[in-house]
Amino acid sequence: MIIAKRKARALNPIQFNALAIVFLLGLMPFAVAIITNSGSSSEGEYKDSKATESPGFFYGPYSYWLENGGDNYSGLYYANDPNDIGANRTYVENGYCPARSMTIYPCFEFGGGLTYPGEVPMQGMTIPKSHYYTSQTYIGSSGNGPFSWFLQPRFIDNIEEGAAIDKFKISFIDTNVDHNCGSSIFTNISFEGKIQFLYNNRSKIYDNFDFQTSNKYEYSSRLASWTAICQIGFETIFDLTGFETLELEEFVGGDWNNVSMVLTLDNFERKDGQNFGSTDLPFAGGQEFFTLGIEHQEVNPVEAGFIIKTGTIGLAVITFVLAIASTPYWDPFRNAVKGALD
Amino acid sequence: MIGTEIIIYLATLLLTFTVIGRAGEAGFLNGAFQRGFAGVGTQVVSSNFLLSYTNFETFLRACLEGLLGFAGYLYLASLGLLLIVWINNLYEYRQAIV
Numbered sequence: 001m002i003i004a005k006r007k008a009r010a011l012n013p014i015q016f017n018a019l020a021i022v023f024l025l026g027l028m029p030f031a032v033a034i035i036t037n038s039g040s041s042s043e044g045e046y047k048d049s050k051a052t053e054s055p056g057f058f059y060g061p062y063s064y065w066l067e068n069g070g071d072n073y074s075g076l077y078y079a080n081d082p083n084d085i086g087a088n089r090t091y092v093e094n095g096y097c098p099a100r101s102m103t104i105y106p107c108f109e110f111g112g113g114l115t116y117p118g119e120v121p122m123q124g125m126t127i128p129k130s131h132y133y134t135s136q137t138y139i140g141s142s143g144n145g146p147f148s149w150f151l152q153p154r155f156i157d158n159i160e161e162g163a164a165i166d167k168f169k170i171s172f173i174d175t176n177v178d179h180n181c182g183s184s185i186f187t188n189i190s191f192e193g194k195i196q197f198l199y200n201n202r203s204k205i206y207d208n209f210d211f212q213t214s215n216k217y218e219y220s221s222r223l224a225s226w227t228a229i230c231q232i233g234f235e236t237i238f239d240l241t242g243f244e245t246l247e248l249e250e251f252v253g254g255d256w257n258n259v260s261m262v263l264t265l266d267n268f269e270r271k272d273g274q275n276f277g278s279t280d281l282p283f284a285g286g287q288e289f290f291t292l293g294i295e296h297q298e299v300n301p302v303e304a305g306f307i308i309k310t311g312t313i314g315l316a317v318i319t320f321v322l323a324i325a326s327t328p329y330w331d332p333f334r335n336a337v338k339g340a341l342d
Numbered sequence: 343m344i345g346t347e348i349i350i351y352l353a354t355l356l357l358t359f360t361v362i363g364r365a366g367e368a369g370f371l372n373g374a375f376q377r378g379f380a381g382v383g384t385q386v387v388s389s390n391f392l393l394s395y396t397n398f399e400t401f402l403r404a405c406l407e408g409l410l411g412f413a414g415y416l417y418l419a420s421l422g423l424l425l426i427v428w429i430n431n432l433y434e435y436r437q438a439i440v
Contacts, residue, residue, distance in 0.1 A: 015361050024357060025388055029396035038398040241400055243409040312405075312413035319420035326427045
């Protein structure tokens with residue numbers, strides 16, 4: 001029996017147009033999303049980036065504040081305290097305190113401290129707040145940024161050598177005061193973030209991270225018999241793309257024990273449209289310290305690298321074929337490929 | 343990065359020419375105002391989609407900065423070829439995608 005086979009018809013121009021548009025606006029972004037997020041897992045577990053040690057303070061080498069919220073503070077604090085005492089109540093800009101008479105860099109250093117196990121959901125580190133006004137109430141208000149800290153390698157000394165980091169989850173919590181979880185002190189906020197890694201006198205910056213969150217940090221603490229407590233705070237997740245992960249791994253050469261970080265949060269806004277001035281932030285004003293928690297999630301660099309490279313080559317081939325298909329050379333090209341395969 | 347945005351705006355502009363041209367051939371968008379309005383709308387929506395809702399710009403930037411090595415440059419070359427072909431088609435056939 002002979003079965004007649006219908007000759008396949010080539011795409012007509014409109015079909016081809018539609019195919020090209022679907023490719024450019026649909027398939028290509030989808031493929032790019034898979035490639036950029038390759039190896040990343042939303043279900044992966046976070047690990048503490050800071051090694052667990054006995055609670056208490058640790059000292060040098062010192063980390064320091066680089067920026068503390070904007071120059072709106074300077075006049076207020078300087079007017080209340082013209083004496084040159086205490087960097088923690090002045091305006092910090094690029095690590096300097098312009099309102100102080102002595103030019104010291106960095107002008108607001110700190111060692112750090114460790115929280116007790118179970119006090120916060122991760123290994124927390126305590127850092128002195130800025131605009132903490134000794135024996136007086138908090139004056140001024142929260143500037144809308146930038147807030148920035150230089151952190152010594154000791155703050156991430158639990159990251160294993162050779163690790164490829166997909167995400168950093170960095171939490172800022174004011175553990176000094178518990179609030180009613182329904183308190184009007186909590187509000188939705190947005191801000192931008194930047195994370196910089198320094199290694200061997202070189203630096204690598206990842207920026208344009210947008211955060212939409214609330215200044216309410218709710219968790220269960222051992223200190224509150226594991227009941228839910230609400231404090232001023234938030235968590236930020238710096239999610240690197242697959243190729244940024246590989247780039248960072250190559251940049252630090254796996255030597256995470258010698259990597260310093262600069263964290264920057266900026267352009268704070270309230271989502272209810274009100275002025276940001278009096279909004280509570282975990283690291284400004286109030287009590288003396290706030291808690292910083294750094295966690296990370298790793299990926300398999302070999303697997304991620306394979307998906308990224310082969311995926312990009314595949315996308316390049318498809319784009320090349322689409323380019324040829326858009327020319328009169330399509331038929332000879334197709335015949336040549338078909339002939340080579342036959 | 344400006345280079346990546348130019349690539350995206352150029353690609354979506356060529357798509358827009360095609361969509362508007364085909365719509366005109368099918369008897370739609372006969373007035374100049376309609377064509378202009380639809381063209382600007384298509385361009386804005388498609389470029390905004392690629393820039394704001396996808397990782398396409400990040401991916402292009404990574405290719406341009408060499409983060410993807412040879413594979414990234416190969417992709418850029420293919421995309422460049424595609425855009426050149428579409429620009430040439432526009433010149434030759436008054437239609438980017440033929």
